[in-house]
Amino acid sequence: MDFEDDAFVLSARAHGEAGAIVELLTAGRGRYVAHVAGGASRRMRPFLQPGARVIARYRARVSEQLGSASVEPVGEGPAALFDEPLALAGLSAAASVAAGALPEREPHPGAFFAFEALAGALADLDIWPAVYVRFEAGLLQELGFGLDLSKCAATGSTDDLVYVSPRTGRAVSRAAGEPYAERLLKLPPFLLASQGGLGPGDIAAGLDLTGHFLEQFVFAVFNRPLPPARVWLIDRLREAGRL
Amino acid sequence: MAASAGPEIERLIALLAKLPGLGPRSARRSALALLRRRDQLMRPLAQAMAEAAERVKPCGICGALDTTDPCSTCADPSRDAGLICVVEDDGARWAMERAGAFRGRYHVLGGLLSALDGRGPEALRINELVARVATGEVREVILALAATVDGQTTAHYITERLASTGVPVTSLARGVPVGGDLDWLDDGTIAQALRARRPA
Numbered sequence: 001m002d003f004e005d006d007a008f009v010l011s012a013r014a015h016g017e018a019g020a021i022v023e024l025l026t027a028g029r030g031r032y033v034a035h036v037a038g039g040a041s042r043r044m045r046p047f048l049q050p051g052a053r054v055i056a057r058y059r060a061r062v063s064e065q066l067g068s069a070s071v072e073p074v075g076e077g078p079a080a081l082f083d084e085p086l087a088l089a090g091l092s093a094a095a096s097v098a099a100g101a102l103p104e105r106e107p108h109p110g111a112f113f114a115f116e117a118l119a120g121a122l123a124d125l126d127i128w129p130a131v132y133v134r135f136e137a138g139l140l141q142e143l144g145f146g147l148d149l150s151k152c153a154a155t156g157s158t159d160d161l162v163y164v165s166p167r168t169g170r171a172v173s174r175a176a177g178e179p180y181a182e183r184l185l186k187l188p189p190f191l192l193a194s195q196g197g198l199g200p201g202d203i204a205a206g207l208d209l210t211g212h213f214l215e216q217f218v219f220a221v222f223n224r225p226l227p228p229a230r231v232w233l234i235d236r237l238r239e240a241g242r243l
Numbered sequence: 244m245a246a247s248a249g250p251e252i253e254r255l256i257a258l259l260a261k262l263p264g265l266g267p268r269s270a271r272r273s274a275l276a277l278l279r280r281r282d283q284l285m286r287p288l289a290q291a292m293a294e295a296a297e298r299v300k301p302c303g304i305c306g307a308l309d310t311t312d313p314c315s316t317c318a319d320p321s322r323d324a325g326l327i328c329v330v331e332d333d334g335a336r337w338a339m340e341r342a343g344a345f346r347g348r349y350h351v352l353g354g355l356l357s358a359l360d361g362r363g364p365e366a367l368r369i370n371e372l373v374a375r376v377a378t379g380e381v382r383e384v385i386l387a388l389a390a391t392v393d394g395q396t397t398a399h400y401i402t403e404r405l406a407s408t409g410v411p412v413t414s415l416a417r418g419v420p421v422g423g424d425l426d427w428l429d430d431g432t433i434a435q436a437l438r439a440r441r442p443a
Contacts, residue, residue, distance in 0.1 A: 047429055088396050089358065228358060228361035
């Protein structure tokens with residue numbers, strides 16, 4: 001089984017003296033884990049960082065086997081963000097959420113392109129937290145738990161959608177949701193239209209929203225909490241006054 | 244594996260094979276070499292290992308491994324107590340010492356923050372660093388941490404924690420290594436070097 005694909009590194013752990021076990025999010029084949037010979041070497045370590053873009057060549061004798069991969073870096077990678085503490089936290093969170101949520105060897109091109117969009121936005125602190133929320137919403141969509149924000153689940157109205165049902169993931173209008181407001185999740189306007197500006201509390205509401213569904217429908221299935229990297233990101237954003 | 248060598252030798256080989264750089268074959272060769280030179284090598288080695296296991300402890304001030312507490316660096320009056328170099332582990336400290344370019348003191352964190360592995364600040368010796376800096380004796384803190392996502396996340400976190408002390412925090416430069424050929428450098432290193440350029 002051989003293939004070559006664009007990929008993002010999600011994680012890399014030293015294996016033996018010089019090798020590494022690398023988790024990749026490939027464009028066309030989803031999440032793959034592979035042994036990279038020399039992955040702990042001085043030459044390869046710089047680009048085997050979470051969020052690094054690579055071209056991966058994967059090879060395994062049989063499909064059930066842990067294959068080996070050679071990787072070639074594309075672009076500057078996470079080094080471009082070394083001076084941006086919040087962006088580093090965002091990158092780590094995205095990598096660990098993708099690694100924990102996506103099943104292995106199942107094509108999810110949408111997840112790859114959502115990660116790509118986020119990686120491209122991380123240099124701009126004013127926009128990337130919203131892109132991060134969209135990334136998680138896109139991940140849910142890829143996994144079959146997409147939010148249905150097209151119309152109100154109760155009235156069918158497409159106007160004034162401000163809540164989401166925590167049970168179904170469907171939007172609820174202000175009028176229909178008002179009596180149950182405390183039990184509903186807030187729907188930030190930027191998830192409805194990319195042109196809408198960000199208001200105070202919108203990022204926090206977005207992270208609450210995607211976090212609820214990731215926790216309930218994705219991570220709880222594996223009896224796992226949301227990744228610590230995501231908790232760390234929210235703490236850092238809160239401390240920086242970005243929530 | 245030497246099937247008829249006896250359990251003592253097999254255990255020795257199995258333990259040696261756990262060391263960095265050794266696998267089962269090289270561990271077998273090492274065990275044979277030790278057994279052939281028992282008085283010259285094996286017994287002194289065993290004694291040295293026992294003494295090191297007994298006496299080497301982390302320094303109460305900087306966390307470095309040494310047989311004395313405070314360690315020889317912290318106790319050395321010729322080292323500048325106003326400069327603290329923060330390193331990930333003793334391997335990094337030894338690398339700095341090999342260079343011979345730093346005459347201050349160290350602070351060994353005992354690892355790096357890792358959001359992916361769930362290793363938070365409480366697992367590292369960051370509170371001890373803040374307490375050291377807060378004594379007022381320190382003029383500068385130099386962060387000598389890995390140029391990786393975890394290394395730089397740790398550096399930012401320490402910088403934030405030390406901001407209230409008013410002590411300048413610097414970090415090692417990133418860029419072209421001495422003897423480095425640009426053709427062999429990765430894109431990230433070249434871009435970092437370009438951003439950190441200085442008047443020639």
